[in-house]
Structure formats: structure tokens, C-alpha cells
Amino acid sequence: MTQAIVVEGLRKKFGTREVLHGVDFAVERGTVFGVIGPNGAGKTTTMRCLLDIIRPSAGTISVLGQNPQRAGTALRRRIGYLPGEVQLENRTTGRRMLEHFAAISGPVEPRHVNELAERLNLDLDRQTRKLSKGNKQKLGLLQAFMHRPELLVLDEPTSGLDPLVQQVFHSMVREAVDHGATVFLSSHVLSEVQQAADAVAILRDGEIITVSTVEKLRTAAVRQLRFNSTGTAANDVGALLARVPGVANVAVRELPADGHATGTVEATATLSGKVQPLVQALARLDLTDLVLEEPDLEEAVLTLYTGSTPDQPANGSQRRAAHSEGAHRA
Amino acid sequence: MPRILPLFIKALTDSWRSTLAWALGLTAAIMLYLPLYPSIGGNSQMQDLINALPPEMTKALNYDQIATGPGYTQATLFGLVGFLLMSMASVGWGAAAVGGDEESGLLELTLAHSVTRVQVVVERALAIIVRVAFLSVLVFVLVLLLNGPAELGIDVGHLVGAVLLFAALALLSGTAALCAGALTGRKVYAVAAGAAVAVLGYVFNAVGRQSPDVEWLLNLSPYHWAYGNSPVANGADWGAAAGLYGISAALIALGAVALQRRDVGV
Numbered sequence: 001m002t003q004a005i006v007v008e009g010l011r012k013k014f015g016t017r018e019v020l021h022g023v024d025f026a027v028e029r030g031t032v033f034g035v036i037g038p039n040g041a042g043k044t045t046t047m048r049c050l051l052d053i054i055r056p057s058a059g060t061i062s063v064l065g066q067n068p069q070r071a072g073t074a075l076r077r078r079i080g081y082l083p084g085e086v087q088l089e090n091r092t093t094g095r096r097m098l099e100h101f102a103a104i105s106g107p108v109e110p111r112h113v114n115e116l117a118e119r120l121n122l123d124l125d126r127q128t129r130k131l132s133k134g135n136k137q138k139l140g141l142l143q144a145f146m147h148r149p150e151l152l153v154l155d156e157p158t159s160g161l162d163p164l165v166q167q168v169f170h171s172m173v174r175e176a177v178d179h180g181a182t183v184f185l186s187s188h189v190l191s192e193v194q195q196a197a198d199a200v201a202i203l204r205d206g207e208i209i210t211v212s213t214v215e216k217l218r219t220a221a222v223r224q225l226r227f228n229s230t231g232t233a234a235n236d237v238g239a240l241l242a243r244v245p246g247v248a249n250v251a252v253r254e255l256p257a258d259g260h261a262t263g264t265v266e267a268t269a270t271l272s273g274k275v276q277p278l279v280q281a282l283a284r285l286d287l288t289d290l291v292l293e294e295p296d297l298e299e300a301v302l303t304l305y306t307g308s309t310p311d312q313p314a315n316g317s318q319r320r321a322a323h324s325e326g327a328h329r330a
Numbered sequence: 331m332p333r334i335l336p337l338f339i340k341a342l343t344d345s346w347r348s349t350l351a352w353a354l355g356l357t358a359a360i361m362l363y364l365p366l367y368p369s370i371g372g373n374s375q376m377q378d379l380i381n382a383l384p385p386e387m388t389k390a391l392n393y394d395q396i397a398t399g400p401g402y403t404q405a406t407l408f409g410l411v412g413f414l415l416m417s418m419a420s421v422g423w424g425a426a427a428v429g430g431d432e433e434s435g436l437l438e439l440t441l442a443h444s445v446t447r448v449q450v451v452v453e454r455a456l457a458i459i460v461r462v463a464f465l466s467v468l469v470f471v472l473v474l475l476l477n478g479p480a481e482l483g484i485d486v487g488h489l490v491g492a493v494l495l496f497a498a499l500a501l502l503s504g505t506a507a508l509c510a511g512a513l514t515g516r517k518v519y520a521v522a523a524g525a526a527v528a529v530l531g532y533v534f535n536a537v538g539r540q541s542p543d544v545e546w547l548l549n550l551s552p553y554h555w556a557y558g559n560s561p562v563a564n565g566a567d568w569g570a571a572a573g574l575y576g577i578s579a580a581l582i583a584l585g586a587v588a589l590q591r592r593d594v595g596v
Contacts, residue, residue: 014593014596048438048593048595051441051442052441053438053441053442053593053594053595054593054594054595054596055593072446073444073445073446074444076442076443076444077443077444079442081439081442083435083438083439083442085435086439087434087435087436087438087439088436089344089436091344091347092344100336100340101439101443103333103336103340104336104337104440104443104444104445105443105444140439143439
């Protein structure tokens, strides 16, 4: 048994509305599998089917080699689940809540609970109703991880977490995988998952559009390129760029003299594929500034989906703005 | 360290505050009503006053029997204030057990752990039974304590039967709420079902007693099944008690089957 989850032809209807139209995917044991899609794509419904919280209308599901609907309680003991919206009881503390979940899903080492709480910087003795959204999310993560399950099913695990805690979460995922666990997680944005996931499925409107590795997506990804150079005419810069494989959408202009060295040329373009040919070409220029952004994997996904490069100006500007924080400056 | 009946124990420990509050309410009601019997029920002036009331009203309130200690206890405590408080407590617990828990999003996480749905319904129903039993025993003890001082003259055997029916009636509206919650996943339907059993039972009894034309309504009233023969005065109708507990058991079973078969949290 090398696959932790196998889903075939999964369909789910609520009344007359079908929200999953035949979803197929498999998750290898000991890997992290991310499912990405906009809100309402069917991520939560898929996950609930794995836990037997809701039942498929058609299709087969195998979780750790068993049918979740027939396997009963022993199977769920081997799974850690984080719901998409963590709801907690009001009149209790985190510790008492975890003790209850340990009682129905244990065994749990108390030492492990304290250790995780410390790493997540979570006070278990506070009243749950006084916890912030992020702290509730931490408590939800803790109950999913605390019994060291073989399979973790995490719905939007990083939602509400600040970046530092997200790093803690990613290290918890890595450790779980190092100990042989399988992780199935979801997000509505790829950038949250790309760090953790080995493979990524894109779910849209109840269908899996593509399953790919982050590495493949990265190769197919489109990067934004921008640089300034001096001493070369705008036309020549344009011609140079045009010869580099993978470069497109080239725009070159000469900058006005104020504030820049005379003859400064600014060029923007997109790059898909390998970086090395571009670097070789740029080495011939006298660069004063260079920005090559993190590949935008969401655009990469769209590229795979539509089979063509998405229109650059339309809709791209917002995403690019969001990504420019992580841009590499050379 | 798997514990025995973890959901049952949690349901009980989570609700100790509300159980205590209902216990205080019942105690206050008993302490206010029963000691007044010598000056109300046994008082001839009071009887004249009641005779002056419209007979429809005295029948609806069961005040036609308050001239005796057992009749007074039956009409005021078991038939009215106690019935009201117990029904409210039981419906509240029944509605929270599945419907309320699901609607607040908590049930999803519980079911993702190593429990079965039947277990959830049965253990939580058991917790309702224990709480209803606790309050009923409290009522029994308090009435017994006041029996002498308040000159009620209640036969202890009859009191046992009456308290068993009192508990059965409260449990019926609680399990109706539990069952409706398990069927629909909505707290409001659960409360509506539980309240309907209690309120319609009371109303059908009050109306059915008015004239032979509407007497058939009595057959639809669990309240009348339990109290039709004034158990505090005359002893329990054991068939009715068995029937009421049987229906509650069936409602719990139906709730368990319903929850087992449907999607949760949608």
C-alpha cells in the first residue's frame, strides 16, 4: 500500500446542485499533497468525504487502504483533521478541549501537547472564547497533530496565522512527513502551499484541472523581468532580449535624463523556462538595476490550464504587486 | 487512555451549570407552592373562590382537584410549574445535543475523531436521561420532606409513580428535540419539536377536558396519558409510564439512525 488516499470519480450532489463532478486523485504515502482552488471549488467537500462527515453521491474513496464510510472509528483514529472553519466551545479552555479530543481519539502524550503548544506560542489555559482567530487556528492544528496521526487532512491550515507561525506550521508538516505521515492540505492561494507541498492539484468548480509537482509548475511559471542598463541603445536591448528563449512581452524605453545617467534604458519582459540563457544575454549589458521576480505559480497554473500565456496586463497587475515583496534583487 | 463513555461524561460536565440552575428553579417553585397548601387548598374560602371561577378555567388548570393535598400537588407542581420547568430544561438539552452542536460547527470536529454517530446520539441521550433523573429525584425528595409539614397527605408509593411519570413526560419532549435535531441538524427545528410535544400535550389536555365533543383530543396528549388519572392522588398508570419511556427510547433510536445516514454540517 503505497498510496494514502485514492479518490476515483468522486461526485457529490447537495439536492440538485452537484458540487463535485467526478474528482480523481491519489496521494502517495509520506508526501505532502496540496489542493488549490478558489472558495467554493469543492475542497472542503472533498475533505469532508475523506472523513466520512459527508457521503459521496458516486465514486470510490480509499483512505489508508480503507473505505472511510465502512472503516469505522479505528480509521479516524489514524487521521488528524483540521476543519476549514475551526469552531470551539465557549466555556472551556484549550487544555480541557484537547483532553476531550484525546479521550475520543488518543492515545496522546501530554508532553507532546505541551511541546506543540510551546512551539505555536499558544496558552492552553486561556478561555477559548477569549482566543483570537489565529489562536483558535493554532488550537485546531494542535488537535490535528497531537496524536501523531498517519494522515493529516488540513483544510486551509495557514488561514489566520501570522508568517512566523506559518513557518512553525511548515516545520511541523515536515517533521510529520519525516516520521512517515502523509499530509493532505488545501488553500485558496498557491503561494501558501508551494512551500509545503510535493504535489499540487488544482480544483475548480468541482473538477480537478491538473495535478502537478511544484517543480513542474515552477518551470512552466512566468517571471516578471525588469532592468535598467546604460550604454546600449534601446533598439539593441530589445533585439538582444528577443533572441533569448522564453522571453516575451518585451517593452523597452529610454528613460528621461533627470535622475538617471544619460542613455539609461529601462526594459520589461516576461520569462518562462530557464534563467541561464537570460543571465548570459544580460551579462553583455551594463546593468544599473535588475529585478527578476519569484515565479507566479498561479499564472503558471493558468498557463497549464489554458495552454497559453495569460494576457499580461489584464488581472496580472494585482498579483504582481502582491509578489513584488518577494522579488529577488540582483 | 480511552475513557468509558467520553461523550456522556463530557455532556454531563459541560452542563453542570444549567443543571444546577434548573435544580434551584424547581426547588424554589416547590418551596413556594407546597407550603401554601394549608392556606389555599384546604381553606374553605379558597374553595368558594375556585367554585366561583368559570369551570372551563378550573378544568384547564386542573384546579378542580386542589381541595386535597395530593390533588393540589398534582395540579400546581407536577401539572404546571414543575412540568413547565422540566420541559424547558429537557428541550434545551435535547436541542443542544445534536442540532445545536451541528449548527455551531462543533459536531463536525467531534465526528472526525474516533467516535460513531450512534455513539454520539446514545451517549448524549443518556446524559439527558441522567439529568432529568437527577431533577426528578430532587423533586421527589423535596415533596417527601414537605409532605408532613405542609399537611399534603401524599402516599409515598403514589408519589414514586407520579415522579416517574413526571420524568417520562419531560424526557419525551427532550428526546423529541434530540430526534428532530438529529434529523435536520437545526437547533430551531429541535426546539420547535420538543416544545410542540410539551405545549400541544398540555393544550390538548386542557381543551379535551372541556366537553365530550373534544374528548378525543385527550388521546393525543402525552400530558393526559401521564396525568389523566391524577397519579399523585391515585397512583401511576404503569402502562402509560411504559408507553412514554418506550416512545422516548424509539425517538433516541430514530435520531441515531437518522444521523448515521445523512451528511453532517451542510
